[in-house]
Amino acid sequence: MTAIVINRYRTTAAEIERGAHARHSDGEALAEIARAEGCLHHRLAVSDDNQEVIIIDEWLDEEAYNRFSLNPAVIEIVTRFGLHEPPESDYYRTIYDVGEF
Numbered sequence: 001m002t003a004i005v006i007n008r009y010r011t012t013a014a015e016i017e018r019g020a021h022a023r024h025s026d027g028e029a030l031a032e033i034a035r036a037e038g039c040l041h042h043r044l045a046v047s048d049d050n051q052e053v054i055i056i057d058e059w060l061d062e063e064a065y066n067r068f069s070l071n072p073a074v075i076e077i078v079t080r081f082g083l084h085e086p087p088e089s090d091y092y093r094t095i096y097d098v099g100e101f
Contacts, residue, residue: 001094002040003062007055007087013046016053019081026077033074038064055087062091 009016020027034042038060045054059065068074 001096003059003065004092004094005055005057005059005062005065006090006092007057008089009053009055009083009087010051010085011053011083012050013053014050015082016044016046023077023080026080030074030077033071034068037068037071039068058094062093065091 031042034057039057040060041056041058043056045056046052047054057065059068
């Protein structure tokens with residue numbers, strides 16, 4: 001089964017969006033590296049108080065995510081987005097659900 005990785009960053013949606021607009025090519029490069037390493041799905045969300053942004057990814061497995069997150073190119077790009085502190089990360093493995101869609 002696949003792995004769900006949730007990363008929490010102490011930042012605002014505006015900061016993330018500002019970085020995404022200013023560094024569009026970095027975002028595309030990051031997505032390309034993620035797909036190549038085994039990221040199946042990627043999504044961002046912001047907390048109700050707009051003080052935390054979470055990244056919700058589905059990976060082939062935890063090892064695939066670890067290869068991605070330790071890649072020097074990824075670290076450099078993430079730093080340019082202004083995310084200097086390592087995120088709080090949670091890992092989950094998916095399980096079978098008859099009602100999954």
